[in-house]
Amino acid sequence: MSGTNHQVRLAARPVGEPRPTDWEHTEEPVGEPGDGEFLVQVLYLSIDPAMRGWMNAGRSYIRPVEIGEVMRAGAIGRVIASRHPGFAVGDHVSGSFGVQEFCVSDGRGVTTVDPAVAPLPTYLGALGMSGLTAYFGLVDIGRPEPGQTVVVSGAAGAVGSVAGQVAKALGCRVVGIAGGEEKCRLLVDEFGFDAAIDYRGEDIRKALRTHAPEGVDVYFDNVGGDVLDAVLPRLARGARVVVCGAISQYNSTEPKGPANYLSLLVNRATMTGMVVFDYADRYPEGVAQLAAWRAEGRLTSLDDVATGGVAAFPDTLMRLFRGENRGKLVLKIAD
Amino acid sequence: MSGTNHQVRLAARPVGEPRPTDWEHTEEPVGEPGDGEFLVQVLYLSIDPAMRGWMNAGRSYIRPVEIGEVMRAGAIGRVIASRHPGFAVGDHVSGSFGVQEFCVSDGRGVTTVDPAVAPLPTYLGALGMSGLTAYFGLVDIGRPEPGQTVVVSGAAGAVGSVAGQVAKALGCRVVGIAGGEEKCRLLVDEFGFDAAIDYRGEDIRKALRTHAPEGVDVYFDNVGGDVLDAVLPRLARGARVVVCGAISQYNSTEPKGPANYLSLLVNRATMTGMVVFDYADRYPEGVAQLAAWRAEGRLTSLDDVATGGVAAFPDTLMRLFRGENRGKLVLKIAD
Numbered sequence: 203m204s205g206t207n208h209q210v211r212l213a214a215r216p217v218g219e220p221r222p223t224d225w226e227h228t229e230e231p232v233g234e235p236g237d238g239e240f241l242v243q244v245l246y247l248s249i250d251p252a253m254r255g256w257m258n259a260g261r262s263y264i265r266p267v268e269i270g271e272v273m274r275a276g277a278i279g280r281v282i283a284s285r286h287p288g289f290a291v292g293d294h295v296s297g298s299f300g301v302q303e304f305c306v307s308d309g310r311g312v313t314t315v316d317p318a319v320a321p322l323p324t325y326l327g328a329l330g331m332s333g334l335t336a337y338f339g340l341v342d343i344g345r346p347e348p349g350q351t352v353v354v355s356g357a358a359g360a361v362g363s364v365a366g367q368v369a370k371a372l373g374c375r376v377v378g379i380a381g382g383e384e385k386c387r388l389l390v391d392e393f394g395f396d397a398a399i400d401y402r403g404e405d406i407r408k409a410l411r412t413h414a415p416e417g418v419d420v421y422f423d424n425v426g427g428d429v430l431d432a433v434l435p436r437l438a439r440g441a442r443v444v445v446c447g448a449i450s451q452y453n454s455t456e457p458k459g460p461a462n463y464l465s466l467l468v469n470r471a472t473m474t475g476m477v478v479f480d481y482a483d484r485y486p487e488g489v490a491q492l493a494a495w496r497a498e499g500r501l502t503s504l505d506d507v508a509t510g511g512v513a514a515f516p517d518t519l520m521r522l523f524r525g526e527n528r529g530k531l532v533l534k535i536a537d
Numbered sequence: 538m539s540g541t542n543h544q545v546r547l548a549a550r551p552v553g554e555p556r557p558t559d560w561e562h563t564e565e566p567v568g569e570p571g572d573g574e575f576l577v578q579v580l581y582l583s584i585d586p587a588m589r590g591w592m593n594a595g596r597s598y599i600r601p602v603e604i605g606e607v608m609r610a611g612a613i614g615r616v617i618a619s620r621h622p623g624f625a626v627g628d629h630v631s632g633s634f635g636v637q638e639f640c641v642s643d644g645r646g647v648t649t650v651d652p653a654v655a656p657l658p659t660y661l662g663a664l665g666m667s668g669l670t671a672y673f674g675l676v677d678i679g680r681p682e683p684g685q686t687v688v689v690s691g692a693a694g695a696v697g698s699v700a701g702q703v704a705k706a707l708g709c710r711v712v713g714i715a716g717g718e719e720k721c722r723l724l725v726d727e728f729g730f731d732a733a734i735d736y737r738g739e740d741i742r743k744a745l746r747t748h749a750p751e752g753v754d755v756y757f758d759n760v761g762g763d764v765l766d767a768v769l770p771r772l773a774r775g776a777r778v779v780v781c782g783a784i785s786q787y788n789s790t791e792p793k794g795p796a797n798y799l800s801l802l803v804n805r806a807t808m809t810g811m812v813v814f815d816y817a818d819r820y821p822e823g824v825a826q827l828a829a830w831r832a833e834g835r836l837t838s839l840d841d842v843a844t845g846g847v848a849a850f851p852d853t854l855m856r857l858f859r860g861e862n863r864g865k866l867v868l869k870i871a872d
Binding site: 261262426431446447456457459461463465467468469471472474475476477480 | 801
């Protein structure tokens, strides 16, 4: 295999929003798979808010991307050369292949996916890590009961849209919070939410009095900041807050804590952090359930496919923080 | 029964710190118990940080004290007249008798206490609501395992000092956070904590690296604010944060949320609010266990008895917010 592998590497640790100078665009010859390895041509990259955290130094749930390292990214690719008994040329695979066009893999953490069952981007979205995050976060941490009220922030995003639909499938009343009227229509019309709140145009706390009059039993938070603070006073007794993410805070140099956290005390509520990697041994269960709901038409997967190849990665990542994506944002790298 | 009952009533809802003008000192004739009632002479009032919350309007875990109402307070008293079959003259009783010298009661929420077993103020402290709050908060919400590290803030206070000793009795390593060297000595020398951190003189986060090198498994928080924020980054994986109170925030007109709350996500930790009243049907279990530990010498009850009668209530309450109490603060009303 000859040719050039274009890559995006971390050049500097950003302060606040990542800037173009925080990235280095590099190229090198496409690697040769050794014994027990295979070569993947990357087709789609998963673009995730969590990437911002991986760029920071310091202890977290996963080691930071080092300066000079190819940026970490989940991806879907196609095996184009193999010296590995478990992966054949032509297989479609999902793994952490990074922001590059080609990746040599030893198969660890790599699974095969079937393009006949779902479009490839969906294996990064509703049937991928985003879907699994929503599923385990809601089912294991949120633990909603049928008839309870579930509120989801970042509800038009990759995780939020699935979390809301999972809650519906479990028999809950679901209220989504998103930015802008168009996204709010999407929540109700496409994803089947019972109600939507536009945090840009509405007072969330007031709107929750209307849409969650008995209080919020489960709050699945992808956003943090002011949205979290607006939901906290509306918690029902014994509510569960799932801390899945805080996209409003990732670029902040002065992160804001939830001033209304004492609502946890007043309402005997609990706020719990979750990381999807902890559920690795249950991924098959999650994927099977999500795929079944999708097959039954109860789970709509909305994939937002950006183009431009690896060179477009820095700009595409910023689309997340500007709230420009609808559903799962992926970056197409090759056909 | 003739005589005068001096009382302290809520005159205005405080903004920030309660001021003298937020209280009204009143007097009225001592009440007469009707059929099924008894008259209590109040001996000791429980002085609690939670009182500040009861002075605010709005939904909380208990209804607010109304303007013009006698201020709510837990108390120990003596029955001096009775037309109730369950309470006899001479009985010592514990109940919510309010900031006044005499109270007519129908017996609801009132229990008898035995001055031969423990000094009367202890029935407001280690063997009263403070002790029960510490016990259920730690055992039910914190759920520490033997050998784990438990950190307690407000550790020289009524609840914190018991929480730390309960954790010791359960086989944990216990680190207390308190203000000033003298209180820190108290934690180690009197209450048997393994280590103490002076938040006024030390960097809590650094000190926790020394005293909790493997991380904090259970954090029992009575303080909130900067102390909570300093402990959060040191949580161990799967840690439990018990939100018992936030004395640093109760007088704040701009409460501060824990900016480091995303440590819950990184560490898959949980933060849960608790209100002792939820455990009413288990109070006997809690009191029995606390009394047993006390009898075995494993639970020291430190009672800080202020004097001056009901007139001294406003000033005595402020001692809590200035951190001047050691252990359980009570106000003596009569011999």
